[in-house]
Amino acid sequence: MKSAGSLESSDCLITVSYNKDKNNTVNIESIVFDQFGEQIFEVINKSLQELNIKNVNVLCQDKGALDYTIKARLATALKRLEGENNE
Amino acid sequence: MSTKILYNLESLYEEIDIFEHKNISFHHHLRNGDFVLNMVLKKYLEMDVKELNLFPSSIFPTYTTILDLIKNDQINNITTNYLNGPVAEYISKNGLIGKLKMQTHGGRARSIIEGNNNIDIAYIAAPYVDKLGNAVGYKGKNACGSLGYAIADSKYAKIKILITDTLVEEVDNPEIDGANIDYIIVVDSIGDSNGIVSGTTQVTKNPVGVKIARYTSELINELGYIKNGFSFQSGAGGVSLKATEYIGEIMRKNNVIASFFSGGITKYHVDMLEEGLVEKLYDVQCFDLDAVRSISKNKNHIPISASIYANPNDEKMVIKDLDCVILGAAEIDYDFNVNVTSSSHQMLMGGSGGHSDTATEAKLTIIVSPLIKARIPVIKDRVMTITTLGKNVDCLVTERGIAINENRKDLIEKLKNSKLKIYTIKELANIAHNYTGIPKQLKKESKIIGMVEDRTYDIIDYIYKA
């Protein structure tokens, strides 16, 4: 399990781990869930697709991060997860 | 009739029938440090008085006995100007047996004077009282400054009661006239001075806020308002106060002296009075101890009642001469309607106070707000709740630019060659959406739990259950 980001305003903390059932799960806790929940799901799912990743659990704890931040935090968390695997 | 002095609430209820007088009022000058409201309402709770109608000028987070009464089905209606904290949250989610009516400071005073708000008993926390019932707010161990919001209650309620912890022989220049007062109740303490001074009265250091303040002062200056004799109101928000500081710099540079500042008064306004940058402060509410100290000794720092402040039918109304006001916004829409009553999640978290009053009267009304707050753009298609009508709002200043109400062709014309970043409000909203994406509209128009009444008595919007 690896994380990236923070719980500061306009940031998000993304935690990823491998999913043994070989599919992706995405969970979102956001202070703007009602307004932007769907958009956050879409950003994360699209990123996973682009990276061709099919076996992770993603938890996004969001404090009003913009899309670029969510993408960046996800990318870092995934790289860290992969690094852990290679160690 | 002479004023009777009592030493506890029990003896008051031997004199008057608590079950007879269901419309009761309070003021909020002691803010979060107030002991009086909870002290009195605990009696209503103990004695299980039902069908109450409450008229507190505001409801603060510490006023939790109101919550107990609501949960116990003892309150029918609440009429107030502002509410925040657990009471606000509970009413948002559950409503009342009757309705929540949100008024303005001027509208409340007007309603009390004209008999629309029929108050049976006014419970008035009074920091410094003499035996005749004369009182001021700016002295005593729990001094709060001006008692502006309590004056109408002290004249027009059927039964007028002062509650104090400081009873003295004589009070000079009273704000509250003892001739109107029926009872004085002397208690150990009316409040905790730590909670009386609100924590928000600091100039902002947040760089986005500083930027907004700078733009605001430049806008007011370019529009030619900063000249000898001008009048101004800023409230106590950090950005408005920073803008006031910048306006002070412009005044010093150009040798300008203002005629008056009005409304809620802070250290920053007092400093400018003492420096001679402004001739008078008309103070309806002191926000900090420097303001309290100043009002007690400076004859040009004048306590005024809510009626003289903002009642449209009061011929002495101060804000009819107001040139410029800076106000905040939780939301603003394409028609410039402003919401400071509810959050973007439809939870009650404020109210007009003097927002709509001053916006209506001032020649120039400026709303200041960050364009984006934690991904939520401040500009909406339609605000959750209208606190102040867009026809009374002229400009929105954000860190990324300024929007001018299209109705103000004169302002747009004046700013034609300005170097300031002027946009239409839709353009400004598009700039925000470029960053945030388009938020989903959340407003639920299910059950009406209350209404917003303007100082005109018009109902300008409804409040829906969250």
Add this chain to the structure above:
Amino acid sequence: MSRSYLFIPGNNPNMLQNLDVFNADAVIIDFEDSVISYDKDCARDLVENFLKKYNFENLEIYIRINDFESNDFLKDVQSTLDLNINGYVLPKAMPESIDDLNKLIGTKGKTIIPIIESPLALLFVREIASKDNLHGILLGAEDFTKELNVPRTLEASEIFYARSIISIACNAFNIDSIDTPFTNTDDISNLRVDSLKAKQLGFTSKSSIHPNHVETINQVFAPSKSEIENALRIVTKAKTELKGAFSLDGKMVDLPIIKKAEKTIETAKKYNLL
């Protein structure tokens, strides 16, 4: 030429997405001191995603990478070479590390702003200023005085020599001379005093670590009203004079002075002062 260079912490989305609202002429997105060592990868991903998404006209953007000795130096450069930035701010710079950075940059069209922050580097200032691809030199007075083992003072006599020699070297090679940040964020009046001191020694610009400093810096390092007026008079008169040199207010005006006046007007136009 830029008047103000504002440092923006590289791993802080809230600051990053507002970097263009503070009126700085240039921003320096920081990967070094403001980013904790275990989050350097976070900052790189954040800034990459940010700069790929947003474009900024009229704003120079630099990235302060980690120093040449650090493990992050190479990653910082490689992950940002294709981004739309003006160049790099290089900490603890020495002539060799500038050469190495230039090799990495290759033909990517990025400039370098070395930070001189040690007595040894100061001894090499002339060589540093002469390097290819330099946009300017930044004085890092905090580390510099730490190595000298002297306290920083408001009077700033401890950096008088460093400021003088850096400003002269930059002027000689026609690059920006960027003064050290003023570290007290709330003391705007002494920020002004400090900025004026640097300007008097010939600095063209000042860096800042707080957005609230930018406005004062912009004011100080912009040409003053009288400078602009004077420049306008010189240029106007030069157009009507047939001779290369002429007299104005009893002072001789020749070609270098006319050129300088033209530059002042150009700068004034750039910053909306005309």
